[in-house]
Amino acid sequence: MAHYRAPDPKREQFRRYLEKAGVVDSLTSVLVSLYEQPEKPNNALEFVKQHLNVAGQTSADSDALQQEVIDLRQRCACLVEENKDLKTRLQQYEPEDAATVD
Incomplete structure (x- = not known):
């Protein structure tokens, strides 16, 4: 039986902070871009780093x-x-x- 636990207020505050700062949108955008690549790169972490730099401007x-x-x-x-x-x-x-x- 699964137990429901109330969301931690610190976690919720941190999540809202990330959303407000645009971090969630940037990460989502980069991950979607990676998902849509027809040929997946050998180094996914490097792909994310490169695309985050572009998104960071x-x-x-x-x-x-x-x-x-x-x-x-x-x-x-x-x-x-x-x-x-x-x-x-x-x-x-x-x-x-x-x-x-x-």
């Missing part, structure tokens, strides 16, 4: 990194334009046959 981190990439690309484009402009201006002041002068 918050969208705020991702958004910040994407914004940084956009900013750096714009800065690079500005610097390329400035470089082109400076080269053009330099050509105006250099003698055209400077290469032939010894």
Whole structure:
């Protein structure tokens, strides 16, 4: 005969903490991903570690990194334009046959 025991308040509190922190969702997501793999990896623990690292990046981190990439690309484009402009201006002041002068 199975005995019913009341849930331990500490366990329930810990479970709610894990749910609130998103740990349960992340673990569930990774385990579902592992379950859905057509060919199971040889090292399931390594699979979980790799996928938890990916799941661990918050969208705020991702958004910040994407914004940084956009900013750096714009800065690079500005610097390329400035470089082109400076080269053009330099050509105006250099003698055209400077290469032939010894």
